[in-house]
Amino acid sequence: MREKKKRLHCLQQLLLEALLLLVRLRFAVCSPASSGPTLADDLSALAAFRGASGGRAGALSSWNLSEPWSACATWEGVTCAGGRVSRLVLEGLSLSGPSALPHLARLDRLRVLSLKSNLLSGPIPDLSPLSTTLKLLFLSHNALSGPIPDSLFSLTRLYRLDLSCNNLSGPVPVEGLDRLDRLLTLRLDSNRLSGPVSALALPRLQDLNLSSNLLSGAIPAALAAFPAASFAANAALCGAPLPPCRDFASDPTRPSARPPPRVPPAAAVVASSPSSSAPPSRGGRVSRAAVVGIVAGDFALLVLVSGLLFCYFWRKFAAGRKAPSRLHEGEKIVYSASPYGGGGAGYERGKMVFLGDGSGSNKRFELEDLLRASAEMLGKGSYGTAYKAVLDDGSVAAVKRLRDVQVSGKREFEQHLEQLGRLRHPNLVPLTAYYYAPDEKLLVYDYMPNGSLFSLLHGNRGPGRTPVDWGLRMQIAAGAARGLAHIHHARRSPKLAHGNVKSTNVLLDKAGNARLADYGLALMVPSAGASRSAGYRPPEAPPADGRRAWATQRGDVYAFGVLLLELLTGRPAASDNAGGGAMDLPTWVQSVVREEWTAEVFDLELMRYKGIEEEMVGMLQLALRCTAAAPEQRPKIGQVVRVIDEVRAASAGGGEVSPSHESFDSISDSPSVSEDAAAAGAASQ
Known part of the structure; x- marks a missing residue:
């Protein structure tokens, strides 16, 4: 029987080697010649x-x-x-x-x-x-x-x-x-x-x-x-x-180093006492009392030191559990929703819900994968903290951990995010997934590797900075306007607004295209829990109490006008003036134009480019219309897109305006075939 098994094993090995030979021959015939493996x-x-x-x-x-x-x-x-x-x-x-x-x-x-x-x-x-x-x-x-x-x-x-x-x-x-x-x-x-x-x-x-x-x-x-x-x-x-x-201390790398054995205090006293070898006497009785006192004092000191050490290390242990070290606090994306923790009775664990059509980078993964991922904090924004998460398989996602979310319940949260998940456009950062638990709410987006418009315009303004040319600024303005138009004309009631347009929320993808982030979240976060977005708030915005009632489409146009002014002037949306107070960008631009110093408005980096003066003035006029104090005097975003296209066409030599952005009165929240293709391509980065 054993001999039979041995023969069978040899036969299997021969068959395996024959199959491997066939594999090599097949690939040698079917594959082009190559010198490598x-x-x-x-x-x-x-x-x-x-x-x-x-x-x-x-x-x-x-x-x-x-x-x-x-x-x-x-x-x-x-x-x-x-x-x-x-x-x-x-x-x-x-x-x-x-x-x-x-x-x-x-x-x-x-x-x-x-x-x-x-x-x-x-x-x-x-x-x-x-x-x-x-x-x-x-x-x-x-x-x-x-x-x-x-x-x-x-x-x-x-x-x-x-x-x-x-x-x-x-x-x-x-x-x-x-x-x-x-x-x-x-x-x-x-x-x-x-x-x-x-x-x-x-x-x-x-x-x-x-x-x-x-x-x-x-x-x-x-x-x-x-x-x-x-x-x-x-x-x-x-x-x-x-x-x-x-x-x-003497040799920190020597594992066998140990302190000399400690002699008990009582033994030390007895050994050093000149009366210890003498016969008992009246003085001997006093010496024994002293020894007892020293032993008792030493014991009390030992108990005190032990208690202090216990309290010290217990506080460090408790602090470590409640507030992780700075490094790991930055890494960890979720804590209360951890599947590894107990959560107590009645704990409700959520699940990852994926949105969209499942193409591109919309890859499925579980919360456990997110917990294992290394994470880099990208920054704290109006609605929460954003992280760059690198999963075990090397894929990268952007994760936003929401704070102070106010919704009537899980169903309202899910319905709103499902509506946002249906927004697919080459100039929007795709919302690919979300996680909901009573004490933890996460949003997962495609990761944009080239940072934000704010960093591009205002970062490293010293020597060695690479100027942002006019063509790139116009490309970013056009892309952001198209993304905002797609949001405004998505079919839902009431009309959807972005609610937080600003240069830190205009991100650049791998190809350098502008993509709007954080859209549609204003309805879930009260203004008291969100930053005021200094410099972008329209004049009609009410005080920051309750929900952000100023998150309207007219307010979005105002904030977009401020964005255009940033592109034109190279200045941030809000800055300190010479008198020590704060001055927003529209106010400063209007004061300069009023004094007929229009040329002083524009970024010095743009002065090196010739033949773009008319285009710059045309964009400045558009920005001032968008930032009009009265909401009804501001253009709709569809008109803004058309003006930008006309200015770009003029700077390109008077060609026709690109027909790829149709009348925005009829855009639905279902992207066109071309938009699907572009979104899929961007998602696959």
Whole structure:
């Protein structure tokens, strides 16, 4: 029987090798000649990995070697890009064996490798062939052993490295780790690593865990901002955020250094007393009383010091739970809605709801993915705090955490966001998803990589600044006007207004196109909880109490006029005047024009461009009409779009106005085919 099984195994191996040969021949015939590796080579490496890794029955049954052309579509955990395997995610499949991992080093276009929660053993292989591509490496919860190899430090493009919960040993290779200067995540916890980490300095690190090892010496100042849990269960490690290194003053890197044994005070007194060896006497009785008093005093002092230390560390522990360190407070996007927390009785957990047509960057993910993401705070605005979130797979989203939301209930919140989610236009930042829980409300948008109009116009006004030319300013003005027109003419009642038009809410996408952000949120946030948007508030806006009743379409046109003045003058919407008071931009422009100093209005950066004087004056007249004190004297946004198109056509040589922006009296909230295509293209950035 055993001989029969052996023969069967040999036959299976022969068949496997024959199939691999067929795969190579097929790709050699069907693919153009190439001197480098091909998809066939990648599939050969995967087949070898499968043969060496075992795993539970059927774990990789979708890897049908007889149909290699379907690998990128149907093989579990395999993702391709550019005709090569770019992503391999095989988690919790009981894959095992010491000889499986080396085969994956042949996937030289791999960007993501995750083999978490398997049974892989042996040393970490040489992965240097992946040095130009690999960005995410997750090998946690396996049985890998030996030291961290030097070859790992050739992966200089790594953002995340997780080797936790293995049997790795030897010193932490600090110098090698410091070469991985792009790392955002480093997790080496629950191994048997030893030695000091005092020279470790990774400038971009956001997530660190070195706990449960055999590390020693002082924690470097560059890592002191991480919580104590990142270094816990290392008996010989000291320094902030752990207790100070007093015990290691002579040699902070020597784990065996210990203070000399402390002699109890009573014993010291008895040993030093000249009467201790004398026969009992009256003086001896006094000496014993003194000894008892000293012992009692020492005990009381010990109790007092212990109590003070307990209170000190308990306050730090409680403060850490209530208010995380500045670094992690900036990283963390949600806290009260965490699925890992209890929440207490009656706790209601929300869910991610995705909007739109599901195309482009509207990728599905769960709240847990958002919690694991590294996050960079982009800023605090009128309605909440915005973050740039980088998910584990490398995709990027902008997340806004709302504050002071006032809606009558979950249904009203959902209905309003569904209406906003249907707004799709090349000049709007798409709202792709939202999360609702009683104590947490999140909005997810496409991430705009080129910042805001405010930064473009007003950032770095000193030497070395790159001027913003007239053509780009006109392009931004036209794009913002079209986006606002699409909002105003969406079919809903009452008519929708943006409610917060300002230069920080005009974002620039990858192609440099203007996109309006934060639209439609004014109806959910009371004015008392929102910034006043100084300089953009129309004169008719009531005092900031209750809901923002001034969030109207006429108010949007006023704010857009201020935006045009920013583009023309290069000045912020509100600034201090010479007398020490605040002066808004429309007031300043009107005072200059009244004195017939019109040329003094324009940004000096525009003076280098010839032949645009008429266009600048035409745009200035439009901006002053938009910022008229009486709302009824302001043009509608459709008229604004047409005037801007006419000015652009004139500056381009008198050509016809682009017909792509039809009469805005008939625009619906369902974008045209061309708008769909543009939105999909922008979403795929």
